[in-house]
Amino acid sequence: MKIGLLGHGVVGSGVSRIIDDGKTWEVRELEIKKILVKDESEMTDERMTLNAADILDDPEIDIVAECMGGLEPAHSFLMRALKNGKHVVTSNKKMLATYCEDLFDLARENNVTVHYEASCGGGIPWMASLDRTRRVDDIDSFRGIFNGTTNYILSRMSKEGSSFLDVLKDAQKLGYAEQDPTDDIDGYDVRYKVALSAVKAFDSVISASDIITFGIRSISADDLAWCREKGLTCKLIGKGAYHGDHISACVIPMFLKNSDVFSNIPMNFNAIESSSGTLGAAVFVGQGAGSLPTAHAVVQNVIDIWKDQDSEINPKFKKPVDNSSCEGVYYIRTEKPEAFSAVCAEKVSDSVLITKKTSLVEIQKMIHDAQDESLFIAEVDSL
Amino acid sequence: MKIGLLGHGVVGSGVSRIIDDGKTWEVRELEIKKILVKDESEMTDERMTLNAADILDDPEIDIVAECMGGLEPAHSFLMRALKNGKHVVTSNKKMLATYCEDLFDLARENNVTVHYEASCGGGIPWMASLDRTRRVDDIDSFRGIFNGTTNYILSRMSKEGSSFLDVLKDAQKLGYAEQDPTDDIDGYDVRYKVALSAVKAFDSVISASDIITFGIRSISADDLAWCREKGLTCKLIGKGAYHGDHISACVIPMFLKNSDVFSNIPMNFNAIESSSGTLGAAVFVGQGAGSLPTAHAVVQNVIDIWKDQDSEINPKFKKPVDNSSCEGVYYIRTEKPEAFSAVCAEKVSDSVLITKKTSLVEIQKMIHDAQDESLFIAEVDSL
Incomplete structure (x- = not known):
């Protein structure tokens, strides 16, 4: 399988490293033919190009793996790749949660597929486990700590009794929070992940903007003191549930019992739980971000495509989000x-x-x- | 795919229920043709038989799913099924850990496979996740709370300060522990699961009897009091690690930091963690036993066989267990x-x-x- 890689930052460089290393026979069947980079300074090997068309229009490339981030040009690049009959793997949650309906429709018209395990939960085999569980059973609901930055902030505030702003500033200094932390602290990052988890779990496209979303920007040390006093632990939780004709989904800080598995998830980890009739509750814990775990998920999807190119994985139907229940x-x-x-x-x-x-x-x-x-x-x- | 089911107890009846219910299109492709039951009183539908040969020698049956438990006749039945060219799925950890080398060799000779996801971790997609991770990376090590009974006993002793014998008796009364609890409390149940996890994680057959094994039979309230005082939590842990030419593996009570994810696994749950170079630590938590979760795992393996009959899943090589490092x-x-x-x-x-x-x-x-x-x-x- 010949792969064109869009982007060579944190995730993209991890993908090329894993594939070039070729540790397993499956990975050795893969070859990165070209890599789109941002500027001359990134052109460190002969596969690199500054021209996206070298990848998107190359008939020899079977799979385009997108690790650029951002809405554009990632979105237009992937539309063009799909039109040209290439399978797509993306780690870009924001772009996919925004445009998944268009991308899925276009993929279907061109007999190819869009894979996105790395978009949600980094290295946690969350999406793959949903696919597997759904072979035997419906997923009834899921909930998760989807965001490492807010988990870090809440853990430290709770431990130290410090204020939100102090911990945020420190987290920014240490590189655990972005300079513009809006997507994390207002819950939008979790919202994208909940939207994509719902797509996979409930086999339906939904509108991310219909997901009720509350973040932790306004949380105070006193809020957490009350929480602790009651024997509870605060986590920012994303959740979704299936109700036949509609889906409910929201993002909200939750005061959970201290004995809840989620209350004890270490600072930099993610945890996601699915519930289904026969399997019951199954919880997955792992590094929700980072170069190699996320790149690992991208490479897994490439192998999925190579092993089973004909499988129809992208849902056709759209269901409304309705939180009235x-x-x-x-x-x-x-x-x-x-x-x-x-x-x-x-x-x-x-x-x-x-x-x-x-x-x-x-x-x-x-x-x-x-x-x-x-x-x-x-x-x-x-x- | 036509399935012959051996055993219709807790797990077997779950398997027939899931397949008969046919919730997904994949499951509706499966059919249970015959079910071996123990005696006349269990003969509740026309597929049931008291004669194993009706299943083992029926050329129409593609897959034999064994949910009987015990070493014999389960072992001889599966040898005969493999000789007759049938794929095998088993939930029987003790039998498989004891005879896996013979069974794998015989399967290879007959171009069929032995699947055993349900043998370890019940409904937790542990074995499947190991298979998936290994497509991209080697597994370096694993550790887990593999046994619900001992997790229940340790949790209650720790919470109540009670003695081992008092809690064990109560657990037996409540059905959380067997009348003969040896396999659980002396660590043998965990040993079988560690052996089978090592087979899957490290792609090598190992001898279960070489795994150093300590149980919790002699634990006292004072031991746990010391543990608690030091800010630690006691769990019975099974673990294995890969060292190239050998494997280390043991079962031992561990005093873990309270902040360890494992320290906060609820009484009746199992948790298993794998570590690999690119994915890092990935933890799986779920119901380690029970009719439907375990049956779910059996049905998943049946679908694995149906979807990918040619894949070589059983390791050829044997590696020594050597704990000297x-x-x-x-x-x-x-x-x-x-x-x-x-x-x-x-x-x-x-x-x-x-x-x-x-x-x-x-x-x-x-x-x-x-x-x-x-x-x-x-x-x-x-x-």
Whole structure:
């Protein structure tokens, strides 16, 4: 199999290293023919090119592996690759969660497939396990710690009693958080991963923008102190569930019981759980990011294509996201507690309340109406 | 694919239920033609028979799935099935760990395969993930909580400060432990699973009896109190590592840091971790036993055979188990502390000592020479 690699950064260089090393007979069947790099300074071997057409229009290339990141030009490049009858492997969650419907349709028209194990959970064989479980059973639901940066921030805040901003700044200094941390701390990174997990788990395309999303930007040391006092641990959780004609999905900080497996996932790890009728709960824990684990997932997908080119893996159907059946008990800290009086079950302080069991959609409306930028919400697993 | 099912107990009845239900198109391609049951009272549908030959010698049956347990007649039945050119799927860890070399050789001679995902980790897709990881990388090592019964006993002893015998009796009453608990509490159940995991992870047959094995039969409330005081949690761990020309493997209680993912695995769950160069640490957590999770794994293997009948999955080569490179710090409680004076680093009490870093093989010899039935040993992860 001849592969064209788009991008040679953290993930792309890992992919070329694994394939060039050729540790197993499967990997030795693969060959990277060309690598698209950003500028002259990256041109370190003869396979490298600055011209995407050298890869996208080369009839000898069977598979295009995209590790560029960003919406464009990654999206247009992959559309062109699919039109030219090439299979696609991508680690780009944001781009795929945004355009998966178009890409899947185009792939189907051209009898090729789009693979994306590396887009979600890095090296965790999460997507592959969903595929495998679905051969025997439906997936009923999933939940996960999908983001290492927020897991790191929450773990350190909780351990040290420090403020969100102090830990964020330190995480940025140490390279655990981006200089623009919006995608991580506002939950968008998790939202993309939940969208793609839902595609795989429930075999349906969904709109990522319909996923209710709350991040941890406004969390305070006091919120975590209350959480700890109640024997709970705070994690940013993405989750999805199947309801036949629709799918529910959200991203929300959760106060989980300390005994929950998720409460004890180390700082830089991800953990994702699927539930199905016969298998029950199955949890996968691993490095959710990093050059080699993510590159490993890209190479696995290349081997999947090589071994089973005819399999139809991209869903045809689209299902709506509808969270109206999602109910929970919520912890809300707000400067406008009066906006939540209709659902308040307990006042923890002047600014903190615990709701009675309420629909998440209703809570979302109230939050929207309250217009309180500093508001923090977490779902409380159990009290 | 036509399947002959040997045994219709906890696992076997789960297999027939999943296949008869036919939830997915893959499962609907499978058909159970005959089921071997123990006696007339189990003959509840027309596919059932009391005569194994009806299955083993039926040329229409492609796959024999064995869920009987025990060494014989399971072993002879599967030898006969392989001779007759049938693929074999088994959930029987004790039988397979004992006879895998013979069974694999016979399978190879007859161009068929032996599959055993259900033999280890129940519903956890552990074996399948090892197969997948090995397409790209070597597995360097693995470790796991492979046994639910001992995990339950240790969790309850630790929580309640109760004695081993009290918790064991209660576990037997509740059905969490067998009436003859030897295989579980002396570590033999874990030994079989470590042997089969090593076969899969390192692509080599090994002798289960060469795996150094210590159980939890002699653990006391005081041992656990010391462990807790040091911020550690006790788990019965099975582990294996690859060293090129040999494999090391042992079963031993370990005092792990409380922050270790393994320290927080719920009572009735199993957890297994693999390590490889590119993927790093990947942990799988799930129900290690139970009718449907284990049956799910059997059905997955049947689908594996159906989808890819030509693949060579059973290793040809045998490698020795050699633990001489395994070193650790050990907690030893014994009535004969003098037998360990050469390796003692710290005396905790008259009967409890912590060793300096010592070879496990050396410790094993000293334990053998000490002849102290009540001795308890645990490896200390870190102090």
